[in-house]
Amino acid sequence: MKRRDFLKVCLAGGAAATFGGACGTARAGGSFEGYPDGMGVLVDTTRCIGCRSCEAACNKEQKMPEPKKPFDDMSVFNQPRRTDETALTVVNRYEVKESSRGQMYRKQQCNHCNEPACLTSCFVNAYTKTREGAVIYNGDICVGCRNCMIACPFNIPGYSYSSAFNPLVKKCIFCYDTRLKYGKPPACVDICPQEALTFGHRKDLIKTAHERIRETPDRYYDHVYGEKEVGGTGWLYISSVSPDQLAMDTSLGNEPIISNVKEFLGTVPMVLSIWPALFSGIHLLATRNKDHHDNDTSTHTPGQEDGTP
Amino acid sequence: MKSLISLGIKTVDSHEKEPGRPWTLTEKLLLGLTPQQYLLQAVRNPFNWFLAVVFAIGIPILLGRFVFGLSWVTHSSNDYPWGMFLGFGLFAMVPLSSSGFQMGTACEVFGRHDLEPLERIGLLNGLLGYFFAVVYLLADLGQPWRLPYPMVVSFGPAAVLFLVAWHVSTYLSVQVAEVSTSFFEWIGFPAGKRAVRKITLGLTVAGIILSTLHQGALGALFTYAPGKVHPLWYSSSFQWLHFFVSSLPGGLCMVIAVSTIASRTMTWRCDERFRQNLDRLTVSIAKGAAMGLATYLTIKLIGIAHDNEWAYLATGWGAWFLLEIGAGVILPLGLFAYGIRNQKLPVIRFAAFTTIFGVVLNRVNTAMITFNWKLPYREIPHWREAVICLTIFCIYLVVYRFILYRLPILYQWRSQEEPALAHAPARETQHTMPAEPIAVPAYRSRLVPETEKA
Known part of the structure; x- marks a missing residue:
């Protein structure tokens, strides 16, 4: 050469x-622990009665299509459901062994992670974690690789496969455009008749959650799900039973996915x-x-080829 | 084609049909046949009838996917966002295409010019594999027309997929340049060929870098889903190494497989140099593949030991894992050892096909079969999804064959203007002398200096 x-x-x-x-x-x-003034929601599953009004409010606020079964149809609880292109939040019913009530409900939606896996896996930066704590999505640049759906540890993002020309990821955006930006709580929190959902600063909500557990230890299992899981999430859950009984994955660890x-x-x-x-x-x-073919072979004479030592 | 040649038809292998009368482009495209002869040989080939059936069913479905959307051809699963298009098309085609950088490295960087008769087929296999992996990707993307977005519109540099996108597109251009020398010979543009030859070393080294990283990156994509990929197929520390190292035997075995198929089905196109060297080079490449497999097996076991996942081996998933390793890694490794030692070429060729099966199974396992192992149900792809996969694969075969029939891949272009090529046979006879060929790109760095001393 x-x-x-x-x-x-x-x-x-x-x-x-x-x-x-x-x-x-x-x-x-280094790992990011969330914006200091990030908002969140504390979900107290001991208060949830499975009325599905949060689902209805979300549907209306986000202008989603009319569901196949109306929101007062409780037969949907017979099958566990997940969020998809038609529902950004779903409530599921769980048969719980140790609880006296036997049945419990849990609302699920995007948990708005501090260090979201969807955001870090996106190669066009379609996701943004806003100062208010919401994880929002820009459909104008999304290519549709669906890596975010692979990455999300909570299996939340849905994809509008049915659209041929503008399929997009559908997930809860904390009502960012219409409410959170103006300091208002999301539609689901507003409508909840049981006050099962509490909106506030994430820092304060963690304190509230621990206070509730301390004040009535009989009522709660001592764990705030989302305080530490995958680096912390904006939405936090407390419950009377261990998280795994409400189908919350306890094997995720406390490190953000990007680690x-x-x-x-x-x-x-x-x-x-x-x-x-x-x-x-x-x-x-x-x-x-040796000859090494860096240059065009025609520059060599045959004799120089392979002048092996 | 064989029978046509026996009738005295002359195939295109140089610029001039007869002294002073160059081939026209049409003649080159028709392989030197008249249109009637060309159609006749196409109709007589039974494989073309199989292709016709596949395309008759598959092409409308493929077009339908872009008109009616993904929900028409897949189960629209939110739990399994990546189906066969990526699980098979992207994740399996890319490792099988590592042949390009390995053969390039062996010939151009390590100076193993004796491997040259198979260099071009290695490069072409790489280029087409990548190209069709991208075609599969286009079928899968929700909005394929936005594919250039990560390059020009919006950047997500923290994402592994960003790296994959950039590297695969850069590497595709590198491979186009590498294969273009054959095209320039065929079309008759020696200046272009000389220009590319000048930057060959740079291209090859760029190929090694880009390949190392994006082969690994495809594995690293799954480290975003630690809870979803089964622990036996998952390793936070070694995932990228598993994918990279298994791509090495995968790519080399593709060279063996493709050259085997080509030497059987298009004998007329292979020249003396290719035919005479094929068996010897197959053994050389098999040695490389065997070393790659041995390394892969080792780091696979290290991966299990590192995360202490031995207990999973006793489960049903473990049995499936052992089957993958047994049939896809240990079996070909044993066959290679036996075949190389006893110079049994059929055994070596069978082992190469087994290795390819093993690599494909590993990718499909990671991306689809064991993915979401905690979920109670498994996703069985929609039949239309399978048909599209087969259709794209058949298009790949057609393009592959089209190029092999024409460009000087399996044969050397006879050229008057470049005397350098004329002495090529002399070079070979000299090169057959070293009786112990070594062919392990990954390890050659260690081995080459030793043999050079000898």
Whole structure:
């Protein structure tokens, strides 16, 4: 290899390394614990009676299509449901062994994580965690790779597969555009007749939750789900039974999802910076005293080909 | 085609049909046949009838997907957002296409010019594999017309997929450049070929970097779903290594598989150099693949040990995992060892196909079969989804065959203007001398200096 070519390779490698390094620093930020004034909602499942009025309010506020079964039809509880393109929040019923009530309800929607997996997995940055604590979505740039749905540890985002020309991710946005931005609680909280949902600053809600548990320890299982799970979520749950009995995943750990990915992301700048020099070096060693085809073969005479040592 | 050649038809393998009379482009496209002869050989090939049936059913469904939306061809699952298009199309096609960078590296960086008869097919296999992985992706994306968005409209640099998008698109252009030399020879544009040859080393090294990272990145995509991928297929620390390392034997075995199929089904297109070297090079490449498999098996076991997942082996998922490792890794490894030692080429070729099966099974397992293992139900893809997968795969085969029939991939272009190529046979005879070929891209760095000393 000519020295000039070697320099060219090194230069290209250096440029690549700079680019990779820039990405690397952007990625290597420490874990983010949420905006100080981020809002949240405390869900007290001991108060929920499964009236589904939150579902109805959400449907109206977000201008969703009319559901197949009306919101006063309680037969929907016979099957566990998940959020999808037609429902940004659903209430499910759970048969609980130890509770005296036997049946409990839990509303689910986007939990508005402090460090959302959907946001960190999105390659066009369609998601934003706002100062108010909402995780919102920009449908104008979404490509539809659905990586966010793979990444979400709570299986929340739905996709409007039925749309051929403008399919989008559908998930709860904390009523950001119509309410949260103006300091108002989301529609579901507003309508709840049981005050099962409490809107407030996330910091305060954590205190409230622990106070309720301390004041009436018989009523609650001592855990605030969402305080620490996957780096903390904006929506918090307290309950009379352990979270797993209400189908809340207890195996998620307290690290944000992106922590699992950081080991790989750390190797990226290394590969970008080391490989060019390594492989150019190997090339120099491997082709020492040999023809190496760097230039067009026509520049060599046949005799020079394969001048093996 | 065979029978036509026996009738004295001359195939296109140089610029001039006869001295002073160059082939026209139409003649080149028709392989030097008259239109009637061309149609006749196409109709006589039974495989074309199979393709016709697939396309008759598949193409309308493929078009329908873009008119009626994804819900028409898939089960619109929110729990399994990635179905067969990605699980098979993207995640399996990409590792099987690592042949491009490996053959390029072996020939251009490590100076293993004896592998050159298979270099171009390795590069082409890489290019087409990536290209069709992107085609599968386009079928899967909700809004495929927005595919360039991560490049030009909005950046999400913290996302692994961002890296995949950039690297796959950059690498596609690198591969187009690498394969373009064959095209320039065929079309008759030697200046273009010389220009590309000058930057070959740079392209090849760029190929190694981009391949290492995005093969790994495809694995790292699943580290976003630690609770969803079954622990036996998941490893936060090693996921990217598992995907990268398994892509090495996957790509090499594709070279063996494709060259085997080509040498059987288009013998007329393979020249002497290809035919005479095929068996020897197959053994060389098999050695590389065997070392890759051995490494893969080791780090797979390290992955289990690292997260202490041995207990899962006793479950039903564990049995499935052991089947994947047994049939897709250990079996071909044993076959390779036996085949290489005893120079049994059928055994080696069978092992190569088994390896490919193993790599595909691993990707489909990670992306679909064991995904959401905690959920009570498993998603069975819609039949239309399967038909589209088959259709795109058949388009891939057609394009592959179209190029192999024409471009100088399996044969060398005979060219008067470039005397350098004329002495190529002499180079080979010299090169057959080293009796112990070594062919392990990943390990060659260690091995090459030793053999150079010898």
